[in-house]
Structures are given as structure tokens and as C-alpha cells.
Amino acid sequence: MFAESHVTVSSDPDVRLFVARSDGPPGRTLLVIHGGPDWDHTYLREPLAHLAGRHRLVLPDLRGCGRSTRGLPDDAYSPAAATADLVTLLGTLGTEPVDVLGFSYGGLLAQRLALAAPERVRRLVVASSSVLPVPPAAYGDLPERAAEAAVWADPSLSGPARTRAAAVAGARANVWRADALPHYLRLLDGVRFSAEWLRPLRAGTLPGPRVPDAAARLAALGVPLLLLHGRQDLVFPASLVEETVRLIPSARGVILEEAGHMAHVDQPDAWLAAVADHLA
Template identity: 35%
Template sequence: MTTLQHVDTPLGTLAYRVEGEGKGLPLLLCQRFRGTQDDWDPAFLAPLVAGRQVIRFDNAGIGASGGTVPESLDGMAEVVVALLDALGLEKVDLLGWSLGGFVAQHVALKVPARIRRLVIAGSGPGGVSEGPAPHPRVREVMAHPVNGEDDFLFLFFADSDTSRAAGRAYLERLAAVPDRVPVVTGPAFVGQLKAIGASPGVRDRLAQLAMPVLVANGVHDAMIPAYRSYVIASEAPDAKLILYPNSGHAFLFQYAEDFAAEVARFLDA
């Protein structure tokens, strides 16, 4: 396991890990709701770090980071900027998954000169009232104090034997990760929910995302329907959309090598 490091910022002491090396800009990863830096799939990370430096971290109040969970997505974006400042990084590539995808959009809008290329996985812009709605059970299952295997497979993978098998394989890979940071606490979970609810979204600002954007999702995402990825790709001026078959919210771990290759190709273009 890569060494856990800490850096002080005005918004708290942030925990992070750095892997890989390369001549290009570092790639910063923004994690999902209720996820920590150690919930990234090792099968996805391995090909990513083969050609570049990759930084994963816990936002304020999450995992091994200090501080408190910000009250809005904009506040979470401020933590990302504080991390860049503390690490002396003037410009990076940025990948956000799920909640991290929302946060990444806020970061790119807040400091566009510091984000060269943006990857938004399994996310949306907020403020999308038309199109398919999330599965009616999502809110109930997300609110469970602990999400067991059945909950996780429902939320993150498609309702098929193939996708569920991929989900179980992902959970096995995570279970083998040593020296994990602490799980997200109950208060932090509630804080994230409040921050999401307090943020109206950035759909009306997508046209301002001038950097190249790669948007991707699984076609059967129960939580954030793939239509919302389409909205980003159709309204941001320089965006490309990829949809993966027979997959859901965690398509990037079901198709880990394929999506990592797409990300690498996009960042190297």
C-alpha cells in the first residue's frame, strides 16, 4: 500500500496518497459519496499509475482527513483548491466519480486555469429536471446506516448476473486492500447529504467549461441516470461521452482496464 501522507491546509489537515510517475501533469481523483481514498479499485488504479502520477485524497471530514465536511459542493471544491495550494500544484488533470464528479465540476468552474483536462464519471451537473429519474429505491437504500453487499450491488451495478459478478469481484479486491483509512462516520455521511441538498447544481454554467471534458457512465446507473451524463456532454463546449453496456454507477470498476485506457488516451491527447 502506498504511504499515507498528510498536509496542512486552512480547511484542515488532509490525507492523501501519491502513486506513479510520468512527465505529464498529475491526475487528482475526487471520490464518491460515503467513499474514501481507499475505495478506488486497485484494478482501475494500476493502469492509471503506469504512465502518470496519480493523487487520491480524502476531502475534509472524510476518512483520514481532519476538518469538517463542508456545507456545500462549492465548499468541497474549496478543499480541493486548498490541497492543490498546499502541494504546490499550479495545474492538474482532474477526475471525479459520482459526488466527486459534481465536486470536480465546481473546481473546474472555480479555478479553470488550474484544470487542464476534466473527467466526469457517473455524475451529472445538477439541476436536471427532465429525463429518467433515479430508481425509486435509491434514497431508501442510500440512507441505510451500513450498506451491505446487496445494497452495494443494487446501487452500483446493473441488475444482471454479469454485472453483479463484476461487483462482487470489486468488493473482493477492496477487501484485500491493507491499512485502509477509517470509514466515513455517521456525522460525515449526514454532512455530505446536507451539502448535496444545499447545492443547486451547475447546469446553467456548463458552457463555461472550456477545457476538454470526458464524460462516462454505465447505461443502467440507478442513482444518477446516464441521461445526466449526456446533458453534460451536450452542453459543455468540448466534451466527449462514453456509455458502457450492462453496467451501472460503478462501470469504471466493471470495465476497469477499458476505462483506464480511455482516460489515459484522453489525458495524453
């Protein structure tokens, strides 16, 4: 279903993104930006693969992630650099505007992309992410996150092994429905984790991904925006969706019940239907 290739997006430094593409009309292209960021795109292939044919799906691994270029200097990993890569990638796809779906950390990059290259973005989906900042006291010390926190503090773990262990330990917090958890763990088995972005993050040199005044700037841009969220998301509060919709006239929100941060795993049919409806 997916053709896989590498696309050069930067010569200084040399960066090649691994990109999976499906068949579909070029005028109905959906660019999908994964989260993590030290993950790859594969955990998002389902249920999005069901849109292939009606849409041309384009799923890259960000620089330093998955099968894209790794081993760059720490200062080469930044939201600005990742956004520039995506703008260049869009240039290789043609001149027609594309739809963009960003998931979690990728939702923050999707906003940056829409603001950096508004002429290239037709519609925007911010999934399991937020436009507004997460309040410091939004969650407090969640017991659901204790297992994941222990992994990050474990001195015996490092590199991609630490990233993978944290993802597995955080699975019960990210997937709300117990019967969906085994499927999610199988998805994680297939993810090619890295730790490239983790290095500058732990060193305190990684710039934050959030765009200042994002709500006001997206409102001025007027791009049709879907905020797609799980009610039980323990990373980005669902309450931010309603607040954002009030601030951005071109935005609408869909909050799925019985769904956590990985809402596409908890409620795949409803999640996909919301995406398809927004792109119609």
C-alpha cells in the first residue's frame, strides 16, 4: 500500500527524510506529522491507511527519527529545523496545497508549518495536541505516569532503549480502553525509536515547539482547523479544545469519549470519520 523512499530536504547538514506514500490524487494530499519526537510515523498508519486512494497519504519520519538521517549535532534538532524540512518536502510534492495532520508533538509542528507556509496548507488537523499552552497544574502528579517517570529516571537505560521503555511504560496512561492496549503494544513493537532529540532535551538546549500567540495567528490565517482529541487525554487536556474553538473562528473541535492520548487507537472508527469529514 505504501511506497517508501528517502527524500533529501537539507544539504547543510545533509538530511534525508524517510517517507511512506500511498496512491491517491495529488490534489488530495494528506501530510501526516508524527509525535514523540523520537518515534517514527508507523504507529499512525492505522487507521489512516483506509484513506489511501481517496487521498494521497505522505508520512515522513522527522530528522533524527525512524529511518531518516540520524547522528546530527544536537543543535540540528529543533522545531524550526524540522519545520523547514517539511516545507522543503512539500516542495517536492508539487504546487497544490495539501492537508496537514499533526499528532501530539507533531501537532505543534503542524501549526508551525501552516504559519511558515500558509500558501501550501489547505486544511489542518491538530490531533491529541493543543494550540494553547498546557497549564502547569493541569494534571499534577498523576499516578498513571509513575511507571513512565521511573523509566526516565533509570540510570541503567539510555538511547533508543530508554525511549522505547518509556513508551511501553506509558501505554496504560495513553490508551484508555483496556481492550485496545494489546493492539497498541503491538504497534509500539514496530516503532523504530531513537534518542536524537532526547539529548538536547535533557541538556536543556532544545527550543520549545510552541508558537507564541498561536491562537491569534491561526485565527488571522483562517485555515480550516480540526482539533481532534480524546476526552481522557493525560498529556494535553481536552478542556483546551473548547477554549481554542472560542478563539479561532475557523476551528472546530471533536472530542471522543472513552479515548486517551492515543485516541486513534481507542476509537479508530470515530477518529478516522472525524478526519475524513474535515478533509471532505
